[in-house]
Amino acid sequence: MTFRSFITLLVGSACLALTCPAHAFDVAPLKPGDHVDTDAARKLIERYDGRPQQRWMMPRPDEIPPGARGDAIRYGMEILRDTSSHIGPNAPDPAHRYSGNNLNCVNCHEAGASGMPGTKAFALPFVNVVNDYPKLDVKSMRIISLEDRIAQMCGHGAVPFARDSKEMKSIVAYMTWLGSKATPGMSMRGIGLEAVPMPARAADAHIGGQLFDAKCAACHSSSGTGIRKPDFANGGGYVFPPLAGDDTYDDGGHMYMVPLLTRFIHANMPFGSSAAAPVLSVDEAYDIAAYVNSALPRRHSMTRTASYPDPLFRPEGFAVPELFGGDTAAYRAARFGPYKTPNP
Known part of the structure; x- marks a missing residue:
């Protein structure tokens, strides 16, 4: 397994949830929660890395639909942009203190030119994440869903990050919309982190x-x-x-x-x-x-x-x-x- 494979499998897309099984990496007959042995893990990694790559594509902010769906997309976007005030440990509503730290998701999953969180290439973007889960997490050797990744990355606070919470569903809505122009079953250029060779020396x-x-x-x-x-x-x-x-x-x-x-x-x-x-x-x-x-x-x-x-x-x-x-x-x-x- 290459280090690039590790990055793609583990952190190329993080902190999101999934509702539509058609938009996911096909791990059938496995399901989230299943543990995977070495041989199965190798095969999943090969399949994941072997997906064809599509060009970078995403909708524009002015394409957010009207109505309740658009409201959910915008709220999910706001949570990712201003996470600390919505779900952080100091959030005004104690019932929504899902996160264990005061960071905003956009601190790592940076905004691109559109201003939307998770839309900058090679900054752990969210643009194609809806097509990446469920997938193998080699850190636990089990299949995880995007809901699992949310709990790992945006949880650990005073209150469990419930799968049916408004906040979780809104992040889902944003990410599903953000990936709406992508082709299911394909990877995308610009996801994860840029692959660069490490210097052949000890870091100083x-x-x-x-x-x-x-x-x-x-x-x-x-x-x-x-x-x-x-x-x-x-x-x-x-x-x-x-x-x-x-x-x-x-x-x-x-x-x-x-x-x-x-x-x-x-x-x-x-x-x-x-x-x-x-x-x-x-x-x-x-x-x-x-x-x-x-x-x-x-x-x-x-x-x-x-x-x-x-x-x-x-x-x-x-x-x-x-x-x-x-x-x-x-x-x-x-x-x-x-x-x-x-x-x-």
Whole structure:
């Protein structure tokens, strides 16, 4: 399994739900919740990666339909744009505090030129996600639905994110509409993260810290804790999101892997960058990613050692020390790589 396959399967589209089974990756006879063995996983990955690719296509904001469906689409869009005020831990309505952090989904799933969340190419877009689920999650070796992914990415708050909630259904409506111009059964150019080769060396967190201070701290703060809005305590969230502390990914999350974070930084940071016009080189993004993931504090995942139960599908960049059996060299290669050549 290639790292690109891992990205596509795991995070190429996240945080959405599915109502129409015709718009999904065909995993029959498997269904969400089913556990998958190694052989079945290989076959699913081959099928998923082997789908034909269609060009980038999506509807325009002025094509949102009238009536109740349009209202739901617009509300789903607003939730993804201003997640903290609608479902965050400080949301005004305690009954809707589904999320475990004060981030907005659009912080990672960036808006494109249309202004709609999840519509920027190679910024974990939502544009074709309706065609990607149900699918295999190699982190758990089971089939998951888009509802499952919502619970994983937008849940963990004081209140369980119910499948029949207005908020869940509205996100479904937005994503179903956003994928309405796509052809079912096909992948799409621009989804997930841009595939770039990693440098054949250990990432340098010291240089990464210098680059962070020069190119990232103005928005994310020198401590990496972001810049809060004045009404943060009432669900306002952040002007610029944190990369450290309790309101960001933990040490078992997808972005905790240096290659994955490198790809995101290279194509999307600083703000205004794109895969077509990056500001940072891959080497610079690689070193910044190492600094962010090794020097900035974050929550500890109590369940990370149970992730990727089949070692065959465990990403090389998943740097959990307990999984390396005391092999410090292999752990370092995962923590600051993965790199293949010996480091002097």
